[in-house]
Amino acid sequence: MTSAEAIIRCELNGKAINISNGAETAGQSGLVRCREEDTGHVQREQELRDGKYLGQERMFDREGRLQRERTVNERGNSHGRVAEFWPNGQVRREETADNGRTQGAVRRFDATGRVERVSFHGDGQELFHVETNGRGQPTRLLCPRASVLPEDRKLCGFDGATDTLLHAENGTPTAQLRYDQGRLLSATEWTSGGLVSAQQLVVEGRRVHRSFHTEGGRSVLREERVFAPDERALRDTRGPLWSTRRYGASGQLIEQRGFDGGREVQVEHWYLNGSVRERSTWSGTGEQARLLREMHRDDGSLLRRDQLTKDQWPVGTQQAFHDNGRLAMEEQYSAPDARGRTRLTARKQWDEAGKLVADDTILEDGSRQRRAGGLDS
Template sequence: MNPANGAELAGESGLLQCRDPATGRPQREQTLREGRFVGPERFFDREGRLLRERTVNERGNSEGRTAEFWPDGRLRREEHAVNGRPQGPARSFDSQGRLERLAFHGDGRELFSVSYNPAGQPTRLACPERSAMPEDRSLCGFGPAGAADTLLYFQDGGKAAQRRYENGRLMASSEWNADGAQTSEWLFEHGRRVFRRYSADGPSGAARLPAPVRREERIHEPDARPLTDRGGQLAVQRRWSANGQLIEQTRYAAGRETLEERWYANGERRERTVLTGVGAAARLQGEFFRDDGRLTHRSLFTADRLPTGVQQRFHANGQLASEETYSAPDSRGRTRLEVRRQWAEDGELMADDVLLEDGSRQRKPGLPSTP
């Protein structure tokens, strides 16, 4: 009988067994019911060892227990299905019979899962919104014991992460690398999700630091997202240098940048840019500094990045070097240079020009004009 030929199977019922013609070893067993494969079925490898078994329903989908086996007959995986969809507990075992993964399915999805290393320590964990099985209670912070601080491990037994759960909700998380150094953490502060990244990498070309230092921080506006979700509106973002000096800070309001600050690794301010107003009235005001803290220039730009108002540059000694005054934006958003002044390093005014609409310069008597 050819199991692929529907005409040969029509009306037949019973157990169909297929064997290797050369060795006589079983290849598969399937239950026939009036010409259709309905009921228990088993599949074997080339050596005749059981690989997997399940029960098929009238729709051709798995129903009840499904199982897979290692070549020595040990259970490899088992779960229960309802019309082809996993339902309830699912367990996976390694070749030595040790529990490798435990999960629980419901509502058409996986609600809970935990994976283990060979020592039986948890390596990965996904908690449900509500307790799904006894094994999730101590790991995910369900029940009278309250919050749970759960350690996760690498395959070799090293500490990989520590997570704090309250009734299945992740409240804090810290992670370490294989060398035992902390790499990141997530936590709630004042209702805001906070992410911090740590690194022991030194400056370019330098040796690694003796211990990790904070290098990055992101603070999100309060929302209902899970703790480790990288989406949502930012409130503050910061970066640090290898010596622990804050070198960059950006603040946000309603999803847009309102303040950006930068520092040199020596602690001196490098840049400060403030965004005010919205739409056509938006202005970007910036101040820029040398690494000794002295101001190099000030600028003011429109939303279209065109200069407006007063722009200033400074000599290395801190004295004002030049000042340009631009008009307010016209109906097309354009601006025009109206006044230009220049000073020597000793503060002497060297040029003072008014620029007219046709581009010509009106020079102040007694001073040389700018080129």
């Protein structure tokens, strides 16, 4: 006979009762005990008060071994101690509930009674937890802003700043966390091979997040994000940025961005040979915002210098340069119209020796009007 076919018989104070029949439980008080008819094993015990299930409740497995016990309030929610058990009778998990919501300490144990996880809940959220492997080494850690349990005192730096190593199940170190008074000051994470994979720290009040990759058996920095000073937790990836940097496969800097009030104000790019590739700087705000962008060749010489509106329309003076550094072309653009658009109004061109070879006025229909005289002979 399968468990789906098992017949369960219940009794109240030693007398048979059909708990599905409200007429039989109405006004009754005492302990309801239900057993599987074939085995006689207890499956459930519930306290009945004036026809309502209120008080102690205990649930058992098919073999009659206690699985879970709790106290139920008038709303049918857990209230007070809630415990789960291993088949050998050891406590598996215990907590305190407040009208169905976990409140305070929660502890989880393995079948031998060793603590696997300790946590603390308050204000509807988990404020602290620590998990350990079979060797008793911490594997995961979340610290509260104020001490809530004896277990958090040393790990979270409430007895003074401290470094805590986290480990994998096999004992391999995976991270090092530095806490002081519950605040994470730095965190370094390692790959299974012992190489740095990520790092977070606080520098001059700013959160710094770094990510790494493995190259030739070594850890190489790939990206760095620096946040503007705020009160967010170190691992929080939100908030206005101060700067970002990206690095090439060999660790050389290839991109840097600067921010002001969360708004990007500067961008720099480099070639893999180390020469600057682009440097762009924003000035002004709103409709008056302007981008000055300088493009370079891979030998570092200036290729172009442009000015753009916030919508990336050219405005004012645009310049291009020969390989020898001399000015090759200069264009003039109008101020933005009501739709934010600009138009080319003039263009000059020079050869590599610096001789002016073209001096054009650009008319509204796009045609050009070249100066007849005045060019260098």
